[in-house]
Amino acid sequence: MTFNTELKYAQQLDSEDKLKNFRNEFYLKEDSIYMDGNSLGLLSKRAEQSTLALLESWKEHTIDGWTDGEHPWFFLSETLGGSMATLIGGKKEEVIVTGSTTVNLHHLVSSFYQPEGKRTKILADTLNFPSDIYALKAQLKLKGYDDSHLIQVESKDGHLLDEEDIIKAMTEDVALIVLPSVLYRSGQILDMEKLTSAAHERGIKIGFDLCHSIGALPHDLHEWGVDFAFWCTYKHLNGGPGSVGALFLHEKHFGVEPGLAGWFSSNKEEQFDMEHTLTHAGDAGAFQIGTPHVLSAAPLLGALELFNEAGIKSVREKSLQLTDYMMNLIKHELSEFDFEIRNPIDPKQRGGHVYLEHAEAARICKALKMHGVIPDFRMPSGIRLAPVALYNSFEDVYHCVQVLKTIMENKEYEQFENERNIVS
Numbered sequence: 001m002t003f004n005t006e007l008k009y010a011q012q013l014d015s016e017d018k019l020k021n022f023r024n025e026f027y028l029k030e031d032s033i034y035m036d037g038n039s040l041g042l043l044s045k046r047a048e049q050s051t052l053a054l055l056e057s058w059k060e061h062t063i064d065g066w067t068d069g070e071h072p073w074f075f076l077s078e079t080l081g082g083s084m085a086t087l088i089g090g091k092k093e094e095v096i097v098t099g100s101t102t103v104n105l106h107h108l109v110s111s112f113y114q115p116e117g118k119r120t121k122i123l124a125d126t127l128n129f130p131s132d133i134y135a136l137k138a139q140l141k142l143k144g145y146d147d148s149h150l151i152q153v154e155s156k157d158g159h160l161l162d163e164e165d166i167i168k169a170m171t172e173d174v175a176l177i178v179l180p181s182v183l184y185r186s187g188q189i190l191d192m193e194k195l196t197s198a199a200h201e202r203g204i205k206i207g208f209d210l211c212h213s214i215g216a217l218p219h220d221l222h223e224w225g226v227d228f229a230f231w232c233t234y235k236h237l238n239g240g241p242g243s244v245g246a247l248f249l250h251e252k253h254f255g256v257e258p259g260l261a262g263w264f265s266s267n268k269e270e271q272f273d274m275e276h277t278l279t280h281a282g283d284a285g286a287f288q289i290g291t292p293h294v295l296s297a298a299p300l301l302g303a304l305e306l307f308n309e310a311g312i313k314s315v316r317e318k319s320l321q322l323t324d325y326m327m328n329l330i331k332h333e334l335s336e337f338d339f340e341i342r343n344p345i346d347p348k349q350r351g352g353h354v355y356l357e358h359a360e361a362a363r364i365c366k367a368l369k370m371h372g373v374i375p376d377f378r379m380p381s382g383i384r385l386a387p388v389a390l391y392n393s394f395e396d397v398y399h400c401v402q403v404l405k406t407i408m409e410n411k412e413y414e415q416f417e418n419e420r421n422i423v424s
């Protein structure tokens with residue numbers, strides 16, 4: 001069957017979908033279509049079970065839960081890191097579940113940003129998420145430099161970055177590069193392999209923020225030689241609000257001193273010797289700081305099982321089909337309503353969501369919510385729609401675009417203010 005705008009076509013795609021049964025693993029709300037899994041993933045039954053199991057282990061084992069029970073808390077960060085390793089193409093010891101995106105960025109930069117001679121600058125971009133930029137500026141300040149030491153590569157159109165522009169900015173005064181793997185607005189995938197080898201040819205270390213690629217597409221960080229990476233687990237990984245973040249430290253850097261050391265940076269065998277000289281874990285585990293947030297990591301035990309069963313390649317395949325189908329529907333059904341598709345069309349560059357721009361975006365999002373369709377508004381005029389492979393269907397995409405069409409035809413958005421809500 002070739003593309004057409006009828007519901008039958010979506011239903012046909014759903015019937016052929018190898019991952020369709022995973023939808024039953026999630027709590028989806030009736031009469032609602034969730035398109036915001038790139039902000040906060042949905043709760044799965046497995047994540048619920050693993051969280052309850054950890055609460056039970058607290059009840060049952062009390063203090064001994066650190067070493068007893070099915071998932072001893074003392075090793076939980078390592079266990080979870082190990083099960084996440086395939087998602088980023090890393091070795092088990094290269095990944096640890098700890099902290100949060102921003103804290104992990106601070107930690108990694110505090111270790112990897114070592115200004116020396118004329119190499120004193122950090123290279124980033126103008127489209128990255130604000131928290132990363134705040135952290136980089138704060139790290140510069142801690143080392144005695146002002147914001148002029150942060151070079152931010154410009155975008156030509158305000159949506160996409162050109163890798164060649166980034167490479168040109170890798171000059172002799174750059175000590176460290178931090179970039180997103182996928183841009184949070186336009187969903188553009190940066191070519192991490194190419195950027196890493198260009199950085200290394202120039203003697204510069206490079207790290208990536210994987211918040212918008214983890215759980216949405218495969219990575220090969222070890223093979224590419226990426227120095228470090230960090231990410232959250234509450235978007236595509238479905239770890240729940242504020243679930244514990246994670247980081248990757250390439251094996252070649254094992255032994256590097258953790259900049260924000262704490263007792264959980266320790267080699268596990270020696271941690272309880274209570275010495276005042278730290279013997280750190282040596283691998284990614286050294287980048288933990290204090291006591292792990294066990295209950296905020298608990299949902300990941302269940303959530304990650306689903307990825308290991310589905311396989312990240314199949315997730316990516318379906319995700320591309322979903323976004324392709326959505327873009328086709330938008331082009332055919334919404335052509336008269338001034339939407340601009342701002343995400344890359346090329347599957348090599350397209351992340352896990354569709355990004356639309358419209359002058360009335362804020363109030364269109366409010367009208368979508370009124371109809372039970374949950375989008376994500378980004379200032380000043382962006383609408384992100386993320387059909388997620390594990391729980392969204394092609395029929396969801398069909399209905400989402402139909403609702404959008406009704407809202408536009410009947411100008412239903414006019415009943416709302418064109419302003420963002422406190423969280424959007």
Ligand SMILES: Cc1ncc(COP(=O)(O)O)c(C=O)c1O
Nearest residue numbers: 100101102129131184209211232
């Ligand atoms: C790309 C990106 N980087 C960093 C962050 C900040 O993450 P956290 O609040 O978990 O530190 C976010 C949050 O959504 C993000 O999307």
